[in-house]
Amino acid sequence: MLILRDTEQEIRRAAEIIKRGGLAAFPTETVYGLGADAFNARALARVFEVKGRPRFDPLIVHIASRSGLERVARLSVLSPARRALAEKCASAFWPGPLTLVLPKQPELPGLATAGLSTVAVRWPGHPAARTLIRLSAGAGKPGAVAAPSANPFGRLSPTRAEHVVEGLGEKIDCVIDGGPCPVGVESTVLDLASPRIAILRPGGVTREELETITGPIRPALDAGASGAEHGGQNAGEPDAAGPNAPGRLSPGTLKSHYAPLSPLVLHDEKEMAALPREQDGAYLFFSGKSRDAWAGRDRAGYGETGPDGDPAALVLSETGRVPEAAANLFEYLRRLDGPRPGRIHAEILPEEGLGAAINDRLRRAAEH
Ligand code: AMP
Numbered sequence: 001m002l003i004l005r006d007t008e009q010e011i012r013r014a015a016e017i018i019k020r021g022g023l024a025a026f027p028t029e030t031v032y033g034l035g036a037d038a039f040n041a042r043a044l045a046r047v048f049e050v051k052g053r054p055r056f057d058p059l060i061v062h063i064a065s066r067s068g069l070e071r072v073a074r075l076s077v078l079s080p081a082r083r084a085l086a087e088k089c090a091s092a093f094w095p096g097p098l099t100l101v102l103p104k105q106p107e108l109p110g111l112a113t114a115g116l117s118t119v120a121v122r123w124p125g126h127p128a129a130r131t132l133i134r135l136s137a138g139a140g141k142p143g144a145v146a147a148p149s150a151n152p153f154g155r156l157s158p159t160r161a162e163h164v165v166e167g168l169g170e171k172i173d174c175v176i177d178g179g180p181c182p183v184g185v186e187s188t189v190l191d192l193a194s195p196r197i198a199i200l201r202p203g204g205v206t207r208e209e210l211e212t213i214t215g216p217i218r219p220a221l222d223a224g225a226s227g228a229e230h231g232g233q234n235a236g237e238p239d240a241a242g243p244n245a246p247g248r249l250s251p252g253t254l255k256s257h258y259a260p261l262s263p264l265v266l267h268d269e270k271e272m273a274a275l276p277r278e279q280d281g282a283y284l285f286f287s288g289k290s291r292d293a294w295a296g297r298d299r300a301g302y303g304e305t306g307p308d309g310d311p312a313a314l315v316l317s318e319t320g321r322v323p324e325a326a327a328n329l330f331e332y333l334r335r336l337d338g339p340r341p342g343r344i345h346a347e348i349l350p351e352e353g354l355g356a357a358i359n360d361r362l363r364r365a366a367e368h
Pocket residue numbers: 057058059060101113116118119120147148149186189191200201243250251252253
């Protein structure tokens with residue numbers, strides 16, 4: 001696998017790979033994506049294969065222009081009000097970590113959308129991603145790059161090029177190294193194609209931010225709540241009822257996901273502080289304050305240096321800043337998981353803003 005720098009010249013090489021039907025991993029502001037030409041069914045099939053991703057789990061199609069949006073989504077079939085809402089969301093949050101579920105253009109291969117009549121579309125903000133999508137355009141058509149996260153299915157998402165190399169290695173053609181991803185959790189998926197709009201996955205754009213544009217959004221029925229690990233009710237189902245109909249999960253929104261190899265156990269701040277120090281335990285704290293509350297009652301375990309240099313006790317954000325915690329989440333889970341501790345104990349954040357996206361990932365990781 002080629003490792004490319006994020007210069008225009010090297011991104012062009014990745015774009016050529018995509019145009020020829022290859023697979024190129026690239027940085028976005030959320031996590032690293034594994035990109036393929038969204039209109040090349042064979043390339044899409046390879047994406048599912050190298051990730052071990054079930055075919056019922058639709059991909060997000062990445063665009064970098066208005067014409068790219070129109071090439072993959074059919075806004076004209078939406079009601080005028082819904083269409084206006086889609087336009088408002090796009091202009092408020094694109095480029096950025098928001099994915100919109102919209103009616104699909106018939107020409108887009110069904111493999112990209114797992115056979116659904118809707119497509120998930122995102123216009124990412126990361127400059128390398130935008131350049132790649134732009135340069136992968138061909139024959140007068142704007143670029144459209146289908147890209148799930150660039151990791152084996154179900155495992156921790158990659159937020160650095162090294163994570164991609166570790167997870168997918170020789171199975172893919174190249175990775176563009178753009179350094180760490182600034183947001184660190186996946187995009188928010190907003191369903192605008194169903195009768196009732198819904199957040200199908202919390203992510204980089206917060207519910208609070210979205211609601212300034214959409215008004216109150218009611219919680220999605222069942223979203224991820226009752227696990228469909230092996231396809232279950234989602235597999236091959238027609239979507240006539242819409243992805244948000246009662247009892248229906250967002251396809252691919254699985255109860256167990258984003259999982260480290262060691263078992264993960266979740267606790268609130270108070271429970272964390274009261275945890276005994278286990279010989280083979282690992283600890284992920286939200287803030288320095290939480291870590292200190294825990295370390296204070298169990299200082300003996302540390303010897304003289306205190307907890308700061310302890311590789312088995314990490315703090316997502318020393319000062320308790322949620323965006324910083326999100327950016328560190330997957331990298332720190334990987335670090336703690338590396339020596340395969342008996343258990344990883346992780347602190348749940350306050351359920352607001354980006355905290356909701358972090359907690360969502362932690363809960364799914366703990367289902368493993
Ligand atoms: P990722 O695994 O980050 O690529 O995210 C893709 C996720 O977006 C899927 O697992 C689904 O939960 C959601 N998604 C993609 N396409 C659709 C769609 N057409 N309808 C509803 N949800 C979708």
